[in-house]
Amino acid sequence: xxxxxxxxxxxxxxxxxxxxxxxxxxxxxxxxxxxxxxxxxxxxxxxxxxxxxxxxxxxxxxxxxxxxxxxxxxxxxxxxxxxxxxxxxxxxxxxxxxxxxxxxxxxxxxxxxxxxxxxxxxxxxxxxxxxxxxxxxxxxxxxxxxxxxxxxxxxxxxxxxxxxxxxxxxxxxxxxxxxxxxxxxxxxxxxxxxxxxxxxxxxxxxxxxxxxxxxxxxxxxxxxxxxxxxxxxxxxxxxxxxxxxxxxxxxxxxxxxxxxxxxxxxxxxxxxxxxxxxxxxxxxxxxxxxxxxxxxxxxxxxxxxxxxxxxxxxxxxxxxxxxxxxxxxxxxxxxxxxxxxxxxxxxxxxxxxxxxxxxxxxxxxxxxxxxxxxxxxxxxxxxxxxxxxxxx
Numbered sequence: 001x002x003x004x005x006x007x008x009x010x011x012x013x014x015x016x017x018x019x020x021x022x023x024x025x026x027x028x029x030x031x032x033x034x035x036x037x038x039x040x041x042x043x044x045x046x047x048x049x050x051x052x053x054x055x056x057x058x059x060x061x062x063x064x065x066x067x068x069x070x071x072x073x074x075x076x077x078x079x080x081x082x083x084x085x086x087x088x089x090x091x092x093x094x095x096x097x098x099x100x101x102x103x104x105x106x107x108x109x110x111x112x113x114x115x116x117x118x119x120x121x122x123x124x125x126x127x128x129x130x131x132x133x134x135x136x137x138x139x140x141x142x143x144x145x146x147x148x149x150x151x152x153x154x155x156x157x158x159x160x161x162x163x164x165x166x167x168x169x170x171x172x173x174x175x176x177x178x179x180x181x182x183x184x185x186x187x188x189x190x191x192x193x194x195x196x197x198x199x200x201x202x203x204x205x206x207x208x209x210x211x212x213x214x215x216x217x218x219x220x221x222x223x224x225x226x227x228x229x230x231x232x233x234x235x236x237x238x239x240x241x242x243x244x245x246x247x248x249x250x251x252x253x254x255x256x257x258x259x260x261x262x263x264x265x266x267x268x269x270x271x272x273x274x275x276x277x278x279x280x281x282x283x284x285x286x287x288x289x290x291x292x293x294x295x296x297x298x299x300x301x302x303x304x305x306x307x308x309x310x311x312x313x314x315x316x317x318x319x320x321x322x323x324x325x326x327x328x329x330x331x332x333x334x335x336x337x338x339x340x341x342x343x344x345x346x347x348x349x350x351x352x353x354x355x356x357x358x359x360x361x362x363x364x365x366x367x368x369x370x371x372x373x374x375x376x377x378x379x380x381x382x383x384x385x386x387x388x389x390x391x392x
Contacts, residue, residue: 002356003271005033005089008263011302016309017078024079028086031060036090041354043215047208049097050215051173058128062087062098064106070122072106078312081256085308088257089264092364093216095257100169101125103249105132108178108192111245112236117194121176133174135165135195135221136243142167143377144392145180146240150223152181152193159183159193159233161226167371171204171219178234179223180243192234192242201226212367248322251372252315255308255328258368259301261361262336266297268356269343284346293342300335307331323385330378337365 014022035053043050057063061073066080075083080102088095106125109117124130141147150163161181171177177195182188195202207218236242273285273294284290311328314320340362344351352359369375384390 003268005029005264005267006271008267008298008301010298011305013302013305013309017082021076021079021082024075025082025086027060028062028083029089031056031062032086032090036094040091040094040215041357041360044091044093044360045214045354047210047214049173049217050094054128054131057098058126061126062102063126063128064102064110064122066102067106067110067122067126070110070118071126072122073126076312077252077315078309081253081308081312084253084256085260085263087260089260091215092257092261092361092368093213095253095260096169096213096368097216099250099253099257100134101132103253104134104246105176105178107249108134108234108237108242108246109194112192112234112242113194114231114235116231117234121194130175131170131173132176132178133168133170133219133221134246135168135171135177135179136247137165137167139164139166139220143374145243146190148180148182148190150179150181151184152191153184154230157230158227159230161193161195161223161228163223165221165223167207168204168219168221170217171221172206173217174204177202177221178246179221189238190240190242192237193228194232194234195223195226195228199226199228212363244322247372248325251325251329252311252320254368254372255304255311255325255332258329258332258336258365259304259308261365261368262297262301262304262332262339265336265340265343265358265361266294266301268358269297269346270294272347272350272356290346293346297339297342300339304328304332304335323382326373326378326381329373330375330382333365333369334375337362337369340365 064072065075066077068074087098109121136145138148152159152161174197177197179193179195180190183191201224203222204219273290274283276284278284307328311324340358343358380391
């Protein structure tokens with residue numbers, strides 16, 4: 001059943017966007033409506049990533065969209081954010097795939113890689129001919145990535161990598177993995193490495209039994225004495241700051257993406273409430289309790305739109321800080337999850353079925369609230385900034 005998305009713009013938000021930004025948003029919206037919406041419920045139920053959409057996404061410039069050169073679209077950060085909004089309005093797992101390819105694979109190569117590495121990898125990644133994954137989190141270290149146990153040891157003109165990574169989006173379909181490891185010869189400094197996934201000793205195993213992000217691939221990685229050329233070291237990396245810079249790119253996109261999921265839930269709940277009749281044969285939208293929920297949703301969505309837009313303008317101006325990114329990610333994902341829960345209330349029993357996208361968004365957002373820095377970790381990042389006292 002479901003409903004055709006009608007758009008969500010209480011504040012005349014579109015008037016704050018320029019023509020190019022609206023065009024990019026509308027292009028992404030049309031792509032999602034025409035290609036993902038018709039199949040996403042089947043993909044979620046089957047636990048299948050719709051890989052068949054990758055070539056078209058590459059042709060349309062959705063991978064590494066805010067990077068310049070090397071076959072990338074060169075969008076502004078606001079335009080990129082609007083793309084993430086529309087992709088997550090389709091599905092959080094699908095947006096996660098694009099975020100990883102863009103912010104966690106292409107961005108570190110673009111920022112920390114040699115010119116040779118950029119020329120080798122970025123054009124193929126931008127076109128979707130190659131896929132990547134990002135290996136930072138480990139089975140024993142999530143919120144504390146500095147505790148990682150993965151090691152890289154230099155032997156002659158090679159590095160030998162050994163360790164385990166966990167919760168890796170696209171792990172089993174990636175052609176290259178960005179692996180973060182402590183380098184033995186550099187006093188355990190964290191460095192980034194390009195590891196081709198067909199190298200001996202590299203194994204990726206898909207995580208099964210997920211009730212969340214079912215339309216994307218999640219894997220565990222095992223590296224057992226994987227040998228790579230010394231030239232595969234990302235030369236610009238140095239310390240934990242490097243992977244955290246990548247995470248900030250992804251967190252920025254998540255702040256926009258969460259708005260898209262919330263829009264989907266709110267729009268569905270609004271249309272349903274106006275259609276569903278109960279008591280005196282009147283639509284449930286005529287009742288105060290339902291209106292209060294809808295008002296809460298549109299109020300929080302509107303505030304989140306302004307927050308992410310301001311962050312995007314700051315990012316384009318080069319003034320965005322990681323504390324503001326944490327504020328946007330934390331607030332907007334919380335808002336989206338609460339919106340999903342309220343929307344599910346409005347739909348009653350219908351809200352748990354795949355006839356509507358709400359329960360799928362709700363389950364997905366439980367993961368989005370956790371990854372790329374949990375809700376609580378972002379509170380500590382903001383708390384340290386405003387008090388000057390770390391509470392980790």
